[in-house]
Amino acid sequence: DIQMTQSPSSMSVSLGDTVTITCRASQDVGIYVNWFQQKPGKSPRRMIYRATNLADGVPSRFSGSRSGSDYSLTISSLESEDVADYHCLQYDEYPNTFGAGTKLELK
Amino acid sequence: EVQLVESGGGLVQPGRSLKLSCAASGFTFSNYYMAWVRQAPKKGLEWVATISTSGSRTYYPDSVKGRFTISRDNAKSSLYLQMNSLKSEDTATYYCAREVALDYWGQGVMVTVSS
Numbered sequence: 001d002i003q004m005t006q007s008p009s010s011m012s013v014s015l016g017d018t019v020t021i022t023c024r025a026s027q028d029v030g031i032y033v034n035w036f037q038q039k040p041g042k043s044p045r046r047m048i049y050r051a052t053n054l055a056d057g058v059p060s061r062f063s064g065s066r067s068g069s070d071y072s073l074t075i076s077s078l079e080s081e082d083v084a085d086y087h088c089l090q091y092d093e094y095p096n097t098f099g100a101g102t103k104l105e106l107k
Numbered sequence: 108e109v110q111l112v113e114s115g116g117g118l119v120q121p122g123r124s125l126k127l128s129c130a131a132s133g134f135t136f137s138n139y140y141m142a143w144v145r146q147a148p149k150k151g152l153e154w155v156a157t158i159s160t161s162g163s164r165t166y167y168p169d170s171v172k173g174r175f176t177i178s179r180d181n182a183k184s185s186l187y188l189q190m191n192s193l194k195s196e197d198t199a200t201y202y203c204a205r206e207v208a209l210d211y212w213g214q215g216v217m218v219t220v221s222s
Contacts, residue, residue: 001168034208036152043202043212044152055210087152091207095168096154
């Protein structure tokens, strides 16, 4: 199975920060990585698809990038509504696998 | 507007069965793969099953293979998850989601496996 090693597991952030979360894939998954945002008690929301594409309605301060087997989600100028959990997913190969998640908390 | 509404959750004893349903609307259901994803309390997301458009192909992780069965009724725009031989570690919120890429999610339904 492909492992998605997500880091950090949690991050203390301030409004206006630039935040980067990374997932490292244990095998080649190409562009088939998505990023999801999840707020407490809510369903996940797709933010980035195919590694670098912004999903509909997602603010432009969110971006996705890839460097080899490392996939990153970056939030520029963090706003209060961005404080949430974030999850990466690889869907290149079954079993599809998620990273362990990153929890953003305000300082 | 894409809508996915799960139902059928609840409290069930270990070893028993439960069937979840997901009613889809706002898109042509028969054109899309569909999936189930779960989240144990205070834990991360875990992919549970995916089914092809016709239902002829299904995919599962080892953790549920042989116990869970995903199915669909395209005439009713409905997705199902039959869960047998339930274990305490199956306790989670179960979400149905559209497409392999999980572009839309339902609100989730809680399943608690406990005696």
